[in-house]
Amino acid sequence: MPNMSSIKAEQQSAPLGTTGSFQLPSNSNATTIPAGAAGGATTPSRHNVSVTNIKCELDEPPTPNGNLVPVIANYELHSGSILIPLTGQQSQEDESDSEAELTNIENLKVRRRASDKNGPRPMSWEGELSEPEADGGEEPMETEPTIKREILASHAATTMQPIKTELENIDGELHHQQQQGKPYTLSTSTPHSGPKLKLAPTQSDPINLKFEPPLGDNSPLLAARSKSSSGGHLPLPANPSPDSAIHSVYTHSSPSQSPLTSRHAPYTPSLSRNNSDASHSSCYSYSSEFSPTHSPIQARHAPPSGVLYGNGSLHHHSVLYRPLKMEASSTASSGSHEAQNLSMDSVCSSLDVSSGSSLPASPAGISRQQLINSPCPICGDKISGFHYGIFSCESCKGFFKRTVQNRKNYVCVRGGPCQVSISTRKKCPACRFEKCLQKGMKLEAIREDRTRGGRSTYQCSYTLPNSMLSPLVSPDQATGSATMHQQQQPNQQQRLHQLNGFGGTSLSTSVSLPASPNLGASIKVEEPVDTAKHQIQRIGSIPPLLKEIMDVEHLWQYTDAELARINQPLSAFASGSSSSSAATSASHGQPPQQPQVTNPLLASAGLSSNGENANPDLIAHLCNVADHRLYKIVKWCKSLPLFKNISIDDQICLLINSWCELLLFSCCFRSIDTPGEIKMSQGRKITLSQAKSNGLQTCIERMLNLTDHLRRLRVDRYEYVAMKVIVLLQSDTTELQEAVKVRECQEKALQSLQAYTLAHYPETPSKFGELLLRIPDLQRTCQLGKEMLTIKTRDGADFNLLMELLRGEH
């Protein structure tokens, strides 16, 4: 096992300094990077940053002692762009790996998880096919590349089918979100009852995909992924135009004509049968077009059998996922580093979700009647019942239903957020709808086929009025709430993060930020060095693209409930220690008890295990969890503003190329405030010494090194999310069909990051370049992590995305 010195030697011997142009962040070609930070050609100003492309060739300096020599000093100005040195070794490996990955992904076409023959209620993206398409009456147009078909034909009956399906599925959803029309209907049915994708070209480019998952699929992988996303809270337009019409941009108001109504649609089970799954699948978001028409309106189907949640309520399909225990939930802090709703922790810890008779389960000690007697979390009116995922009043229920069913696209004339109360709820439907989403109303709870009656089985949020929350939560204008079970807080967290923009350092004080009127309860947050006031002032200088990227960042994060579900089985599998106890300790500010040694990849997926001693079931579970995280990444990707404009094939290619980097980078960023430790989710950490005992030293060492750099650079959250996008949008792989387009997208992200760093850190103009120079580190670490994980999981289960990805590489 390499030691520190060997790593340094490797770093120094890596062709960074010799190849001269190493790319951002990988592969062989030079990447053009706008480099205002690097050169004098740029004239930055705090609020109006001009970005000039300056080409620089960089050689990465040696990194003795793990410290980066200020790279900016090595910039050489050329004609318009920065050439960032690349690890040449990595370049080749990545390329070949990517190719293998792609091939592998292509193979993973058909298999989907088990689903009841009746299938779940189709989600909106599934149901947005035109009726003729849905009827399957038209001859599908074969549009997939021949190579794909061949691969599919040869692998249709294998276990490698679901990944491509899943990716395309999500891609299809993405395009649904992007547009209203149905320009394409892709159909690529495979033998063995594979999913059908119909594609029929129309004027515009996006593609609508529809899946008809095969019967009898029981992939726990897909099950896991199907429930991996956060709730259906989605941001409204990040930058609503004040000049826009107030509402009703979309006018499919006639139920008979509504594209939503596809009650005669064929069997179209989604990734998720029940709403819980729906909330995790790709079915809830609507795009930057900001139309609820893209919402995952559910259709009604019988839920799959054999999948129970808690006391028997229908829940996830996952085989590996055990019934949710709140103890796990309470320990989950999905990152507590990210989800900082402290009050939520306290409340969640008191819940006993599994004890309820049905969803929604009542929190311990709080009767349903008490809840109903509480004010509506949206407007403060009287709660009439549990509607679309939360307890709400009748008017908000009806409002939410109308908005989604009629595909309203409200835009706040003031740019939001407006106060939403009983007296003002009619004034700004845009902000009201946003608050509905924020408070946890689920788009997928709206039935696509409009069938009446019956009970919904989606995973419900459980919203407590503030009056019942701990004193940590101040009554948010008497309408705030906390959402339990499946926590619907990411928007709030995200906004608070936007206010904070913190990078995990200098977290010293806790303040209660003056929440915007619709932010719900004031949430205790950690404040960075800068004051919240200053941070707020800086919001205005954040490039719109970064704001948009940040708006979807919550998709990256796990909710507590998700973490609980994911990690709950760990305690059953893992031997020797209790992950939950460790997490509990961490959540209480205590040192975690003998943290599990964790594979860095799995760690980045938010789990830990003792890989050396793990039994096959544990490995399978761990891979499944990592798989789950990958799914979230896909979800995140598809919602990225830049990513949406990229073709499906290229999206898949990019994702294949960057998934590991994305995972590891998130893990490192998470660990900024814990020097010497890589912080897993839920407070679990791993040190280098612990890693040594488990053969993970090299990878952990590199992760620590990268984290050190991130800390030194004081990378904040905006920079973090921008870097993720930049890493994602690597346009250098040869598999890309529209490399230029991808590169343009990446350059936009680069420009935004540059503008941001210049505006926010004018005292360190080199920051932009230094941030980019961390990417090669990330890639090297990632390569190592992949190899290690592959070794450790080679004999494990063979059914999930992670395994398939890894197998494709080796």
Next chain:
DNA sequence: ATAGCCTTGAAC
């Protein structure tokens, strides 16, 4: 468009 009330029907 809103919101209160009614009807429906799957889960229990």
Next chain:
DNA sequence: GTTCAAGGCTAT
């Protein structure tokens, strides 16, 4: 049979 969360109806 009961519950209750859907959608529908309709007065405002």
